Ligand code: C2E
């Protein structure tokens with residue numbers, strides 16, 4: 219029974235007994251003044267006495283019961299404020315309090331301990347694909363398995379939606395591996411949620427007391443940083459390393475500066491020629507983005523594109539770059555410079571449903587023939603999200619633009635797979651191009667790739683062309699286009715316009 223109904227019943231009880239008591243007292247008074255009948259006076263006095271006694275006993279019992287209910291309510295409120303509602307595990311606040319207490323008790327005699335963060339990889343995707351109900355149930359199962367695995371002295375909590383944390387006494391950088399393996403083992407059997415079997419991949423991060431910090435905040439934050447680093451480790455498990463920390467701080471500040479950079483127009487387009495090897499002049503241009511950071515100077519895309527992908531800023535950057543490039547292409551054609559332009563798309567851009575209609579509207583606005591435009595998508599993007607990439611490329615292809623596979627050779631390099639895709643250009647990665655004069659084997663691979671690619675109507679571009687010998691060999695292999703420092707580095711518009719006029723690979727004079 220809850221406190222509200224208990225209060226209602228108690229008020230009714232006290233009210234009724236008070237009425238009986240007042241009634242009896244009135245009756246006694248009336249009898250004494252009007253009839254003075256001794257038996258009646260006695261019986262009404264007895265009733266009044268009983269009512270008073272019942273009132274006192276009842277009130278005490280009610281008070282006691284209400285106190286108990288209040289205590290239970292308070293306890294459940296305390297429990298709720300310290301535990302996570304989905305898994306019933308200690309939440310971040312409670313874990314923090316507990317760790318602080320444990321740390322203060324060992325400060326005088328520091329015994330080693332470790333904090334292990336366990337992150338479920340791709341949990342948001344599971345939620346999206348199977349629904350939040352399944353996601354919550356899954357977390358429950360995960361918590362249960364983890365809880366059953368901990369031994370005396372260990373303490374587990376839920377740090378964030380898909381991150382758990384365990385306090386492990388006596389664990390040091392020398393003996394943590396066994397513990398980590400035991401946790402990986404727990405996840406080796408799939409989880410059965412309703413009727414679905416779910417295989418989970420996990421990541422593990424660790425920080426150690428006392429070497430990584432003496433305070434709870436620092437140790438938790440560092441275990442979390444190690445977990446972040448585990449994402450990029452082949453072992454899927456990392457211990458905190460100070461050397462990686464400044465990078466993280468730097469990354470965090472770069473994330474907010476990126477937003478600022480977009481609003482402050484700090485981005486530029488550089489152009490690099492794609493030269494037709496037999497015709498001997500530029501045919502296309504690749505647009506490459508640059509960020510002129512107010513403090514750090516020019517930043518290369520490798521320094522911020524992954525960050526822009528992570529934060530979702532890539533969408534804005536790509537739309538901006540598409541407009542700049544298509545506008546520039548239109549200008550060139552109006553000036554009788556027949557150059558095609560290539561723009562890089564990130565895998566995240568393929569998720570943007572508005573992209574095809576945006577490209578279509580730009581083509582219309584700037585009166586650009588679709589075949590002048592090539593969209594470059596890296597091979598790894600196709601491998602990472604094959605279905606999505608195919609669907610997106612099909613939509614883009616319908617606009618009449620060209621599609622190119624970038625960095626070919628760095629992924630699975632399956633030509634039979636590429637045959638299914640509506641792509642018409644293949645860019646051999648620079649790591650291959652640069653080795654053809656050094657290795658017969660690489661030369662054979664490149665030669666066969668050119669032949670096979672051309673066999674399925676693809677234009678082949680060799681990236682990273684540095685020297686005349688490589689150029690000669692590529693021409694011999696029948697490669698269509700080349701791109702690299704041999705012709706030109708990526709240049710800002712003004713310099714590139716100059717290059718077009720003056721370079722032997724520039725626009726032929728008519
Ligand atoms: P990518 O698409 O493979 O672009 C070619 C990269 O190789 C460019 O680096 C270019 O400067 C460099 N490069 C060209 N010729 C040579 C050469 O002869 N030798 C060597 N060693 N390198 C050469 P950049 O501009 O730093 O771009 C790096 C990557 O960043 C690009 O690789 C591309 O994947 C990505 N990227 C650049 N701009 C954009 C963009 O606007 N959007 C997206 N999503 N990605 C972009």
Ligand code: CA
Nearest residue numbers: 504562594624
């Ligand atoms: Ca490219």
Ligand code: CA
Nearest residue numbers: 624625645681
């Ligand atoms: Ca490339």
